Amino acid sequence: MRNDKVAFAFRNLQQQICAELEEADGKARFITDHWEKEIGHGYTMVLTNGDAIEKAAVNFSAVGGTVSERMLKALKIEEGESYFATGISSIIHPRNPHAPITHMNVRYFQLGSGKAWFGGGIDLTPHFVNKKEAGWFHRELKSICDQFDLNFYSDYKKWADDYFFLPHRNETRGVGGIFFDHQDGEGIENFEKFFAFTQALAEAYPRIYNTLLNANRAKAYTEEEKNWQTLRRGRYVEFNLLYDRGTKFGLESNGRTESIFLSMPPMASWVYDYQAREGSAEANTLSLLKKDVDWVNID
Template sequence: MEQPTRDQITTYLQGLQDRICQALEAADGTGRFREDQWQRPGGGGGRSRTLSEGTVIEKGGVGFSAVHGEASAATLRQLNLTDQPTDAPPTFYATGVSIVLHPRNPRVPIIHMNIRYFEMSTGQYWFGGGIDLTPHYVVPDDARWFHEQLKTVCDHHNPAYYPKFKTWADDYFFIPHRQETRGIGGIFFDYLTETDTTNKAELMAFWQGVGEAFAPIYTHFMQQNRDLPYTEREQRWQGLRRGRYVEFNLVWDRGTKFGLETNGRTESILMSMPPMANWIYDYQPEPDSPEADTLAWLRKGVDWV
């Protein structure tokens, strides 16, 4: 079986960005993406597409990047590649599509998706990515449906993937200083490379399956929840949940750190930030309230399927 090249992988990602943007515009109805093309001083560049003030999506970004250059010491540490030759510093190639969407209606969840590919001049390569959902209000039936979609994608390629990558997401999308998960998780995987039983083409097929699942999953939630009623109370809570999202992305997210440490485009790296967020000192929800119920769900290890 012919193994995919980095050029083929990059071309696929560009097409995926196009298809996702088209699906989101159609589902939103009025929102349109603006594109900024940019170049990275050290090598490569990307296309950042942002949508603001849509009917459903208040702010969202669908970014594509393909960057390359010398792997600095900080980059090697970030990638857990500290044992490298010292006579000639290795170079890296990294490409991916990254998405974060912040909806207007608090009843529509925030969603994040990223699929990425890394390749080193030393011959090492790996795939990474995942999808996770951050509802402002956790609805168990919606959470189960979301996880069922991801399990279906995983099971098509390897039944061991979903339980492994679901646990990885629970651990990764966790806010230690709050002792709560960012949302209801999903799947997360990294450093997937060929083994005696799985080759590069098979890994890419799974990785593509994750990317292709994004638009059907999120447009489902857009259509289902876009017209649900909400009040100022729900909007205030939305601001607090967005604040938690900011805390995770700026303090704990490895992708944010990698982008900044490799001199990526700051506006593209930080396009995941919500349009508005809020923090209230020592906020405590009312007992037995919908807000308290949501906080009770934000923990590791919930068996959704």
């Protein structure tokens, strides 16, 4: 069955990701929490207080049940009585403010009617935007996308710009990446294409992030820069609570609360009417948090 095939592959990828992140951190180890509920089961894997990683989570779940009216609205689908969903979701919050936050998700969803689709993506949220690193990150994603479809990167990059956006702040969550959803997984050809694509993204995720982590983990930082990190984490929290579809789906499907909120940073802050100093690195970062930046060709 397709459901079992995808769930088996995603579970193995979860373990692979954790092993690579542990090796990169060099100190902390993931703890594994196998949970079961009436809708299914999952493995929540969490690393905390590492040498370079302050908190990382890599979740796997395989769940199913009856589609509720609230789920129909949350998933933006018009019909369906039963569903199966499996996926991996990961978040990494580094210790050093010069290293970026990253997020990855790949998922497969199937209705009892047979309608099925894939979704997912990878995005980057630097506390301080480094144009060179952001450009490299986007070129890595484009290289993966181009192996499957030359339109994937441009289409999914725009989707990420629109999705990872805080309209109440008029700023993007970070420098984006790629995001896609409801990509047809019914026919054999489409299923195999998107199944392979999601696996390629999950396999590349720790390699891409570890490169950025290692480039920044040993940099010196000030207390002011650490305070800025907690402010940017606050923006991350705002997005996840107000707009993130995965959070909404988890809550609407009676998912496991502890796993749903694992994306939250270990420490965040909000300062009333914060104003970045003109010409500062903070102000430069804010000026780059906008849609439609051509990161692949950034100077």
